[in-house]
Amino acid sequence: MSERDNLDQNLPLPAPRSPRALDERIRAYARERAPQKGHWYHSRWAAGLATAGVAGVAVLLALQSPEWSPQPALYDSPPQREATAGGGSAQRAEPATAAAASPEWQRSVEEPLLSAGKPAAPAPAADEAASPGLPASKAAAQARGEYYEREAAAALGAMQEAGIAAEALRDGAAGRRRELVAACLALLQQGDAAGAARCYQALRDTCRDCALPPTLEEAREALRAGAADDD
Amino acid sequence: MRQLIHRLQSDEALMLAYQRGDVAAFDSLYRRHKDGLFAFLYRSCPRQAVVEELAQEAWEGVVDAAARYQPDARFRTWLYRIAHNRLVDFWRRRDNRMDNLEGVPEPVAPGDDATQLQRTVMSAVAALPGEQRDALLLQEQGFSLGDIAAITGAERETVKSRLRYARRQLRERLGDEL
Numbered sequence: 503m504s505e506r507d508n509l510d511q512n513l514p515l516p517a518p519r520s521p522r523a524l525d526e527r528i529r530a531y532a533r534e535r536a537p538q539k540g541h542w543y544h545s546r547w548a549a550g551l552a553t554a555g556v557a558g559v560a561v562l563l564a565l566q567s568p569e570w571s572p573q574p575a576l577y578d579s580p581p582q583r584e585a586t587a588g589g590g591s592a593q594r595a596e597p598a599t600a601a602a603a604s605p606e607w608q609r610s611v612e613e614p615l616l617s618a619g620k621p622a623a624p625a626p627a628a629d630e631a632a633s634p635g636l637p638a639s640k641a642a643a644q645a646r647g648e649y650y651e652r653e654a655a656a657a658l659g660a661m662q663e664a665g666i667a668a669e670a671l672r673d674g675a676a677g678r679r680r681e682l683v684a685a686c687l688a689l690l691q692q693g694d695a696a697g698a699a700r701c702y703q704a705l706r707d708t709c710r711d712c713a714l715p716p717t718l719e720e721a722r723e724a725l726r727a728g729a730a731d732d733d
Numbered sequence: 734m735r736q737l738i739h740r741l742q743s744d745e746a747l748m749l750a751y752q753r754g755d756v757a758a759f760d761s762l763y764r765r766h767k768d769g770l771f772a773f774l775y776r777s778c779p780r781q782a783v784v785e786e787l788a789q790e791a792w793e794g795v796v797d798a799a800a801r802y803q804p805d806a807r808f809r810t811w812l813y814r815i816a817h818n819r820l821v822d823f824w825r826r827r828d829n830r831m832d833n834l835e836g837v838p839e840p841v842a843p844g845d846d847a848t849q850l851q852r853t854v855m856s857a858v859a860a861l862p863g864e865q866r867d868a869l870l871l872q873e874q875g876f877s878l879g880d881i882a883a884i885t886g887a888e889r890e891t892v893k894s895r896l897r898y899a900r901r902q903l904r905e906r907l908g909d910e911l
Binding site for chain 1: 738741751752753754756759760763767768770771772775776781785788789792793796797799800848850851854855858869872873903
């Protein structure tokens with residue numbers, strides 16, 4: 503049921519439309535501030551920063567590896583430098599070197615570097631990847647799966663809620679029906695097989711008299727055959 | 734085809750698409766809700782200039798929060814919550830009084846096509862206490878009790894009682910007009 507229907511059934515209140523000038527301002531703002539545009543991690547520097555971050559971590563790990571024997575000039579981690587600059591004595595440099603090797607210090611250096619090189623990801627994936635005990639790749643895959651599932655369910659819900667399919671199918675327009683089947687197929691092409699199946703099922707449920715084939719694959723074949731007939 | 738897919742997608746899916754940089758998804762989302770939101774704001778505060786400002790602020794709020802948007806709740810409820818917050822701030826600045834709008838340089842009359850009955854009902858709605866008016870106008874937009882509670886930050890039972898009082902007052906004021 504649309505908002506307009508509700509209003510007609512309830513109080514007689516005015517329903518002015520959003521002015522065109524306002525629409526243009528808001529759309530322009532949305533274009534200007536579209537999420538991917540404004541973020542540094544989508545810029546051309548992203549790849550360079552990511553590489554630098556990984557390289558930095560690799561150098562740090564190599565410096566702390568016992569098998570690796572560095573030249574004295576290179577074996578000069580930041581805390582050691584600070585200690586040397588502060589006093590220059592061997593007693594003061596020693597605890598600083600121990601601190602450099604400690605896991606806490608390593609994490610404190612690595613985390614900003616890693617996060618600096620991290621690409622944009624949907625919030626749920628980031629949250630799950632950060633959760634302890636869950637491997638990042640598995641969490642990302644899980645988040646991706648959940649995202650597609652949500653999107654498919656949302657598409658289905660919207661279609662039913664808006665009554666688009668019902669409206670389109672009731673008028674018996676075969677071209678419109680083909681478009682809707684094609685929209686379900688587009689979901690399939692996007693890799694969302696479950697969403698595509700549910701989309702198609704919603705079409706069939708909405709119009710039981712339309713003689714739509716039982717599966718989306720068969721509908722695709724029928725579309726192809728129809729197109730061939732049209733030719 | 735892309736527009737058609739957008740039409741089939743839910744608000745939440747469109748918002749996630751915009752989050753990934755699909756500006757056309759925002760256009761679809763905006764087209765879907767712009768008039769409803771504008772009407773809601775207009776009924777709450779019948780001044781064209783103020784409503785335009787509030788609507789713009791609300792949509793800008795959506796755009797600014799897009800990067801961290803998570804589809805935990807319905808988009809429409811979220812949109813109206815943002816708009817409602819802007820509205821509350823606006824009324825707070827004017828001490829919650831409709832007559833304090835006198836300083837706003839816009840005509841009071843509703844749109845040109847508003848009927849006399851619409852004007853009468855608008856006057857009666859304007860006379861309601863702010864919280865009752867908000868609940869009533871949100872219900873007129875098709876929101877459920879739970880949605881109104883989420884938008885206004887009130888308990889469900891509180892919303893129910895606000896609606897009951899609002900309807901009763903309107904009946905008393907309008908009588909046979911409705």
